[in-house]
Structures are given as structure tokens and as C-alpha cells.
Amino acid sequence: MYRPEKGLDFKFIDRTVNERFQVGGVDCLIHKYLGPVAPQGDDITPTTPDTSVNSVAELGIQDVLFMENRDRQYSPDVFVIRGIYQMQDLDFNLSQFGLFLNNDTIMMHFHLKSSVEALSRKIMPGDVIELPHLKDEYALDDNITALKRFYVVQDVSRPTSGFSVTWYPHLLKAKCVPLVDSQEFNQILDQDSGNGDGSTLKDLLSTYNQNIKINDQIIEQAIADSPSSGYETRSFYVIPTADSGLISGASSEYDDASIEQMVADASIVLQTPDRNLYIGYLTGNSIPPNGAPFGSGITFPTGPAQGSFFLRTDYSPNVLYRFDGKNWVMFEQDVRMTMNQFGAENVANGVFAGQQIRQTQKAGFINNTNTSTINGQTVIERQSLHQILRPRADR
16 A cells, blocks of 8 residues: 555545544644744843744754753744543552652644644644643632633654554654743743733742742741751850869869859859860851850950950951960851851842841852942842853954
């Protein structure tokens, strides 16, 4: 039955196969993938595709370093074609750590010629399929709009069952996975949900807002349980000791009774320790031991008493000093930090008002939103590598 050309036999079989899809198939709304958005000008991460800009072809790659297309552009027109797939139950897999879904991937078949005529090309990875027949019209909340199920085409092949006796293919087989709330599908998820309240598909389909609320509650509980990193030593009472390990003022010739009597001697016990006895990972908290009073500032006070403490706040981290009678000797550094990741902008917007800002590289470098003026030009201090390494014309 094979012929070098597609003759009448092929056309007859192809029309018959297409009729099978028209009669027994289901409507599939195709959101056609047009290609990744080409960054324009000084845009670092274009998150909203613009139909007015020139996008690269469907086979183009936006980021050749990570080999991914994070900002995708889809056609504003929705194409309707017929598809056939095997319905299956979604079972939970409890044999692994955590909770996983089995059979959440569907294999959908399309008629090759009719899909090409509708889309002007074959179905390809990146296309989004909307299945209106999977709408849940009987939700518990009547105010919730019945939403369709969205799938993303992950792979496309020609199945062996799609070849006829003429040795020519008539079908396409698409591997489809459920759509998730990610940057690639912002243009689709930002569409109106049809609920009449201005909400978008992302508001109804995505669990992002719920996850953020849960995460914020976890952070608040973690801050309450462990407000600072490292070890808490303020609850321990420190008895001043000499280099020999005995109580200050005692000698090795004293017996145990004499030492016990000296422990009760307030003139000895109330002396401040001349060194920090708790040295370890993140133990410094800039607070003197035994709750001793101390001052703070950017300059040392005049006429201090021996054993007094003073916190220098002009150092980062802050440094606690002790006066030994002649000099101010560093006692410890305030290295214990808050466990949150709040920056100045988080505290300023009132959401985390009153929280302490953690002075880390993440707060001051990675999340840096400051700008600087260089040669009369305002420059964002945090820039991506492709912006820094981009060649610029000499002026």
C-alpha cells in the first residue's frame, strides 16, 4: 500500500481518522506557544510578556546558560481542536516519603493534519491545553467559578498506532502534565477568571498565597521559639575565677571550708569576670554576665570604675568592652543574630513592624534595592551578571 506520494488511499484513511476524532473526541482549547520573550533594553527579568515586542521563534532559547525559557509568550487567540485520551483515576502513592500522585500525566492523541491546519504548525512542547470537560461545576462554595483543567505539553511524538497501511502517520501523541503556578505561564494565569470580581486564574488556581501565609506563620513561630541564633548564656551565673581555676582571691593553700566561705563573700562574688567564660559558636550577645549594668555609645566614658562594661555601637557587630583599671579590653562581640530574614523594606511596610533587622549578606547584598549615582547616572547597585558583562559602546 505504500506509495512515494500520498494518494487517494492516504486521503481516505486520513479523513476517516479525522472523523473518528470529530465524533468520539473532546474539545481541547490550545494556548499556542509563540516563543520566549526577548528582553528589551535594561530589563533584567521581564515577567510580563508584551505582544508588541519582537519575540524569538518557538525554537529559540531565552537563557542559553540554564537552557530554559522563563518568560514565555502565548497567542491571545485560543484554538479549538479535538483530542482523545484514556481517562484514569488519580491515586495517591504512599510508598515513598511524602505524598505523591500517580497517573497525573495524560497521553493525549491528536489528528496530525487537522491540528496543523488549526495551529499552522504541529503541537509542540510549551503549548498549554485547556480541557473544559473537566470543570467542577458542583463546588462546595457557590461563589467559586467552575474552572477548567490546564495541562502543559511536555513531549510530542508520532505513535505507532497512528500509522496506517500506507506507512504514513495520521496521529500525534502528546505527553501532558498539570500546569503549575510558575513564571513560564504568567501570561495565561494573569487572565480574568470570569468570576466577575476582577480575580485572575492565578488567584483561583494557585496555592501561592496560602503557601505564603503558612510560611509566615511558621516564621513567626520559629522567631518565638528561637529569637536569636547560637547559644543562650544569659541564664547562667558566672563566678569570677583566677587563672588557676579557683575563685578570685583564693589560693591553693586554702581548704574547702575557706573556699566555701569566700564563695559567700559578696566582695569576691560580685566582682565582674575579667574574661568571657562561655566561648563557642555564636555565644556573644553584647550583654555582661550576671546582669551587670553597662553603658553604650560610640565613645568610651571618662573615669570608669574597674570592672565596668561598655558597649561600642559604632562597630558591626557591636563589641562589649571591660575596663581592667588601665585599659578597655574587648570582652565579646555581639554575634548572635535574629533568625528572621527581614530587610528594611519589610519592616518599613508595617507587616513586620517592631521586628529586628538581620544584618546579613542576604539582607544587605542579595536583597539590595539601593541605587547609586555614578557620573550623573543613577545605577542600581544589584545587577545581574549579564548586565555587568554586557559590552557597552564608548562615548
